[in-house]
Amino acid sequence: MRATLPGIAEWEIQSVIEAAFTARESCWAYQSIVGGGDNATILHYKSNSDRIAEGDLVLVDAGCEVSGYASDITRTWPVSGSFSQPQREIYELVLKAQLAGIESCKAGNLWTSMHHAGSRVLAQGLIDLGVLDCSLDEALGEDFDGPFRDYFMHGTGHMLGLDVHDVGGGRQGDDGPERRLEPGMVLTVEPGLYFGSWRDDLEIPERYSGIGVRIEDDVLVTVDGPVVLTSSCPKTIEEIEALVGSEG
Ligand SMILES: [Mn+2]
Numbered sequence: 001m002r003a004t005l006p007g008i009a010e011w012e013i014q015s016v017i018e019a020a021f022t023a024r025e026s027c028w029a030y031q032s033i034v035g036g037g038d039n040a041t042i043l044h045y046k047s048n049s050d051r052i053a054e055g056d057l058v059l060v061d062a063g064c065e066v067s068g069y070a071s072d073i074t075r076t077w078p079v080s081g082s083f084s085q086p087q088r089e090i091y092e093l094v095l096k097a098q099l100a101g102i103e104s105c106k107a108g109n110l111w112t113s114m115h116h117a118g119s120r121v122l123a124q125g126l127i128d129l130g131v132l133d134c135s136l137d138e139a140l141g142e143d144f145d146g147p148f149r150d151y152f153m154h155g156t157g158h159m160l161g162l163d164v165h166d167v168g169g170g171r172q173g174d175d176g177p178e179r180r181l182e183p184g185m186v187l188t189v190e191p192g193l194y195f196g197s198w199r200d201d202l203e204i205p206e207r208y209s210g211i212g213v214r215i216e217d218d219v220l221v222t223v224d225g226p227v228v229l230t231s232s233c234p235k236t237i238e239e240i241e242a243l244v245g246s247e248g
Helices: 010-023 037-041 085-103 113-128 136-140 237-243
Strands: 033-036 057-062 064-066 073-078 186-189 192-195 211-214 217-222 225-228
Touching: 010 033, 010 057, 033 037, 037 057, 037 192, 037 211, 057 211, 073 085, 073 211, 073 237, 085 113, 085 186, 085 192, 085 211, 085 217, 085 225, 085 237, 113 136, 113 186
Parallel strands: none
Antiparallel strands: 033 057, 057 073, 186 217, 192 211, 217 225
């Protein structure tokens, strides 16, 4: 964030992050995703080959591996240093959903509770912002498969450990009971919203076209509640706007 200035390229941000990994005797846990503007709306974008237009957001999903253990963090920030009003509206909504998801990471809760908590916030927000014109129940759908999924088309998190997408989570076998969270588990919480201007199957409000936001932290489940292991990485709008470009 500190090194980001208008005109920066995706590969330049990638090089700053991966230099930090290497300098600390670490390596990437997975190929870093650095997507500016519309590229942030392509979930597994990793060519990192575009220069980022002034005024666009950049989404960075990157994590290093230490002693075999993976990390997995996503942050989204404006390359110009300040969020536009539409970017701010989407960012605040995703952050609210992420905080609701983290809050639900309590021992004893069902694995799906964080996905449901975050999804409810996103669906209601999409209605409030005028993206969806329906009731909350309709937006969510019978099995959380309603139209809000047009804008949030991935899971809210996964187990994290020796692999970045570690085993566990979800169901224990195809017909087993749904897993409950236990102290000591580490999982990611990473809701997002994506309004790719290339989506010709949706009527995306012009003000949100080209915006992609995801916020991801790594969370340890304890008897005393969730502990955000990645809390030192800024994620409020105020923190981000103060930091972006400050090195330049
Ligand atoms: Mn992840």
